[in-house]
Amino acid sequence: MILVSLWLIMDRKGATSMNPTREEYWQFSLPEKLLFYACALASVGYMGWQIWARVQLWLQGRPTGEVRQGRQYWMPTRAGVERWAKKVWTYILLQKKVRSSRPKTGAPMHLMMFYGFFALFIATTLLGINTYSPIKFHQGAYYLAYEVIFDTLGLLLLFGLVWAVARRGTTKEPISKDNVDMLVLWLLLLITVNGYLLEAARIAINPQSQKGWDSVSWVGFALAKPLSGLAGNVIAYKAFWWFHAVCVFAFFILIPRLRLRHIVLAIFSAAGSPDTPMGKLRTIPMEEVEQTEQIGVKLAKDYSRWHLMSLDACMECGRCTEVCPANAVGKILNPKKIVQDLRGAMATGAEVVPSLDPEALWQCTTCNACVEACPVLIRHVDIIVDARRNIVSEGGLSGSGALVLRQTASTGNAWGTSGNREDWMQGLDIPLARTTSEFEYLFWVGCAGATDPGAIKTTKAVADLLKTAGVSFACLGNEEACTGDPARRLGEEFLFQEKAMENVSAFERYGVKKIVTACPHCFNSLKNEYGDFDAKIEVFHHTQLLQSLVSKGKLLAAKPERGSVVMHDPCYLGRVNEESEAPRALVEGMVNPEFHSQKTRCCGAGGGRMWMEEPLTERPSNARVEQLLATGAKTVALGCPFCKIMLDASVKQVTDEEINLVDLAEMLQAANSKSPVS
Ligand code: SF4
Ligand code: SF4
Incomplete structure (x- = not known):
């Protein structure tokens, strides 16, 4: 109804009674069209060839998924397709992970770029179907709606890209800021701006252009005014057209080489991501050890195919590094670098442990903050623990880490x-x-x-x-x-x-x-x-x-003075097992620190780190205590014995004030008994 009304309004204003549409390949001869097809085929073919080379590397990995009777593991079942679709919907189309961090910077910027790019992808696909198939629908009310909708949505991409370019010069977030990265952004910006200029040129230069309804392509229409002097200049129009085409060809060629590849691979990474819970590590069967004569990973090909593919999907956003408790206190562990270094080892065939730096591997608390933050669902903890397994199996762990294993x-x-x-x-x-x-x-x-x-x-x-x-x-x-x-x-x-x-x-x-x-x-x-x-x-x-x-009324909730207690969510409860409601139901009026629930920050004890030596200045627990005390609360509610031990040591480092570290059970016990068991 809206589209038909739009058409009628345009018509009543005396625009024209002709059927609204536009001509594709205006003034293009057959040889020119053939040249375009050849270049398009070559660039897309080159892109495909580069991706295929990466696929060969992924295929060296361990197969994932079960081998079912009479069916290869990779052949989809209906349930499998439903799972993939759900993940693509959640993590790609709804951008769940992107939305959950950097709420004022990276999230809105990426959302603008993603939805703008996605809209233009749909617009190009529809145009392609109309141009190259027998079904012709690019006309009338549909055409008018198409022009106004996609002209508007394209601005999302434009503004997102401008924001991204500007942000790179100012942000302290650990995002890639190298020249290649900037080049990619400028290329995308060029394609987007030139897309609008091409539309403007079509409106300004094509004498047969239907001026009455061209105004629905409102961005191009506005830009056409300064170009009105070019009316009838077909060469100028073709220059805009070919420049746009060449930029798009360059984009295709560059996709697999740069982090742009996440545009495609994030979809596969999300769809194929393991269904296992975040807190579950892979159980190594003894038969596998007998067969391979090794434990853990020595070479990148010892990881699963999905793990290898996910490395290529990395968008180098640095969200993982930003939340890493070890990196935050100045340790060399950098989960983004782990991913990039492993990607390098996959290509060169180098051994994993030396490529990733053993010192960094032992600094990980397996807190899963990186895994939770990663927009393409990379499982850093699987990667790190599998490398540790190999170190341990070869007797490479010594000191207090080895002692705890012996004990x-x-x-x-x-x-x-x-x-x-x-x-x-x-x-x-x-x-x-x-x-x-x-x-x-x-x-x-x-x-x-x-x-x-x-x-x-x-x-x-x-x-x-x-x-x-x-x-x-x-x-x-x-x-x-x-x-x-x-x-x-x-x-x-x-x-x-x-x-x-x-x-x-x-x-x-x-x-x-x-x-x-x-x-x-x-x-x-x-x-x-x-x-x-x-x-x-x-x-x-x-x-x-x-x-x-x-x-059920069998116990009373604790009711301390409102705001006097701050909740510290343990990583393996709040994040890994997504339980943050139950603790808050036990004690009324608790405040939250800046990072809480699934976004909680680690005390530094996990992954065996509690038993390992640590310089006082490099304790993640010091940083966590500062975050907790910033709320003004003098009591910290806990739900983990490891957190209690780590934070207790750090409170003495951070403040001279009297701070109570109390498990929620102890608070509840005090509320339910006048003489708690001591
Ligand atoms: S691993 Fe994930 S979070 Fe880290 S830089 Fe890559 S895409 Fe971003
Ligand atoms: S699991 Fe935690 S400590 Fe380990 S790399 Fe990830 S964020 Fe850093």
Whole structure:
């Protein structure tokens, strides 16, 4: 209706009664057209050839996906296509990751460029269908709507590009600012501006142009006025036309060579990204080790095909580096550089570990902030841990990192103490699985919860709350072993597998169906990784179970003075397992620091880093404490024993003020009992 009305209005104004449309290839002879087709074919062909060369590199990687009966792993199923479509919709068309960071700079700028570019892509495709197929629809009301809509949307690209060029000179964000990068932006800007100038030239120069409805191409129409002196000058029109075509050919040729390639590859990276949870690392089958005679990756081809392809999709935006806690405190770890260096190793066949710098690899806390931020869904943590696995398998880990592996192997406790997992229970009448006939929840205490004095307070608080709320539970006590999380993230895969199998057999022994734990690292491993070892369990972080007890009225929420408590989301709860509501349901009126929930910042303990030496000035926890205290709160609410240990050490570095670091369970315990278990 709107389109028809538009047509009628144009007509009533006396524009013309002719059918609105425009002529393609105006004044072009057959040889000129053939020259254009030949150049277009050559540039697109060259682009395809370059992409094919990269595809050959990706295909060297480990195949991903299952091999199904009578069907190759890459042949799509209906469910697979639905998954791909959903991811492309979410991450490409809706730009979910781009929108979630740099809200005042990179996000609006990229959104303008993306939607402007996408609109012009659709416009060109429609025009191509009309020109080269028997279906002719580029006329009438459709034509008028086409012109006004795409003339307007093209401005998004134009403004986005101008913003991008201007931003490169001023921003402190770790984006690429080299000359090639600027050249690409200028080329795109040139194509966009010239597109409008070409439209203006058509309107100004073509004497048959239908001036009445040309005004709907309002940008080109406005630009046509200064060009009116060129009326009838066909050579000038062709100069605009060919200049535009040559710029577009250059664009095609450059796409695979520069980070422009993300325009295409981001779609494949998003569509094919693993469905596994962010917190799950790949389980290496023993048969694979026997076959390849190595653990982890030595060469880039040892990564999966998707991982290799995703490296090429990197848009070099630096979002990963911007959020990296190690990089923020001046360490050499730079996740963007890891991706670029690995991309280089993929092309040259160089060994991965020397290419990525082992020192940087050991600085990673596996916090997944980079993974969460990456618009093309690159999994930096998979890359880093697979490289660590190879270092460890070749005996390349020494010092405190190696010590924690030895301790876990010999005592089943990352702290190296054995037989002490029941010490905290003394005088508390804590039920043990071996002496309790039936229980609903296994309370998984964890190494820290049974060993570290600060974490033991939390353990006791959880036990007290479960009793207060009448929850049926039991602990494994000395039958519990480390989940193996630190070992796995330090690269000792088979120590992790050994611990996982040991613990799963304990679950089977006592018919465990539900587990609650106060450690987000244990929570993540049990929930996301133990399934590979046939564990059939439902796993809850203690804040989740406590939230349900509060909502059922079995426990009271804590009500401190509004604004006096700030929430620090643990990485493996808030980001990796996307749980940030449950902690906030336990304590009313908490404030959030600048970075919270999925965007929380790391305390520096993950990935085995808690046991590794660190100069005082290079502690991610110092930076985190500053962010938390910037809210003005004097109490920090926690949900992780590792965070408690790390932040406690940093509070003393950062401030002389009295700051309370308290687990949410302890706050809830205080709210529910006049005499909490001590
Ligand atoms: S890895 Fe992802 S976040 Fe990092 S620079 Fe590349 S695209 Fe950006
Ligand atoms: S996981 Fe965390 S520490 Fe490791 S590279 Fe990514 S952001 Fe940096």
